[in-house]
Amino acid sequence: MRALHPQEAAAVASTLPKRRREYATVRMCARRAMGKLGVPMAPLLSDPRGAPQWPSGLVGSMTHCSGYRAAVVGRTSDYRGLGIDAEPNVPMPKGLLEFISLPQERARIQDLTNAAREVCWDRLLFSAKEAVFKVWYPITKRELGFDEVDIWIHADAGAFSAHLAVPDVGVDSDHLTKLSGRWLCGNDLVVTAIALGCDRS
Numbered sequence: 001m002r003a004l005h006p007q008e009a010a011a012v013a014s015t016l017p018k019r020r021r022e023y024a025t026v027r028m029c030a031r032r033a034m035g036k037l038g039v040p041m042a043p044l045l046s047d048p049r050g051a052p053q054w055p056s057g058l059v060g061s062m063t064h065c066s067g068y069r070a071a072v073v074g075r076t077s078d079y080r081g082l083g084i085d086a087e088p089n090v091p092m093p094k095g096l097l098e099f100i101s102l103p104q105e106r107a108r109i110q111d112l113t114n115a116a117r118e119v120c121w122d123r124l125l126f127s128a129k130e131a132v133f134k135v136w137y138p139i140t141k142r143e144l145g146f147d148e149v150d151i152w153i154h155a156d157a158g159a160f161s162a163h164l165a166v167p168d169v170g171v172d173s174d175h176l177t178k179l180s181g182r183w184l185c186g187n188d189l190v191v192t193a194i195a196l197g198c199d200r201s
Contacts, residue, residue, distance in 0.1 A: 003028045005043040026064045030071035034058065037073060051137055061085075061134045068189055081196040083134035083181070087127045089120050089190050097122045100129060100146040112155055124160075124183060124190045125151055131181055131192040132162045139176065142166075158183055160192065 003024040004012075012023045027044050030052070034041070042055045054060050060073035061084045068086050097106060105125060112121040128151045136144050150163045162179040181194035 007043045022064045026062045026069045033073040081135035083131035083194040085127045085130035086191045119185045127192040128160045
């Protein structure tokens with residue numbers, strides 16, 4: 001595929017065409033963002049977990065779902081971590097909410113659903129956790145369980161906060177136990193994002 005570097009094409013050569021298209025188009029988005037920072041084009045390969053490996057001096061995040069691709073890239077001098085996630089604004093499959101959420105989160109999701117049904121709040125909760133994971137993992141190199149993240153969605157503000165119950169992982173993790181992000185809902189999508197500045201904001 002023309003949008004892929006040879007190393008990238010080799011990495012997805014055995015996957016289905018749909019996966020190759022997603023892989024290519026989201027990397028096209030990432031390279032456009034890199035170009036706006038004046039960074040030369042470079043292969044964007046994935047680590048064994050699937051997290052993108054950014055060129056030295058950059059941090060970023062990519063997301064894709066049906067009909068949508070996006071990437072965000074910044075300099076490590078400005079950001080410790082970036083996380084973006086997009087999901088279809090449809091209810092999650094039966095039983096999945098119980099798997100990815102804490103009891104108190106489910107109670108809050110029910111309250112939000114009762115107040116405003118145009119947003120699939122369970123899907124938004126999942127997306128927010130994905131954005132958290134995308135910030136957390138590149139910094140710590142540690143997997144994060146769904147039950148280690150408690151998300152509060154602030155409906156009127158288009159924002160959310162995440163409280164992480166995690167052990168010390170030796171990378172100044174105290175600064176990662178409280179994260180905040182933004183969310184949007186529109187065009188049949190929910191999108192969440194976190195920008196963790198070097199000043200911890």
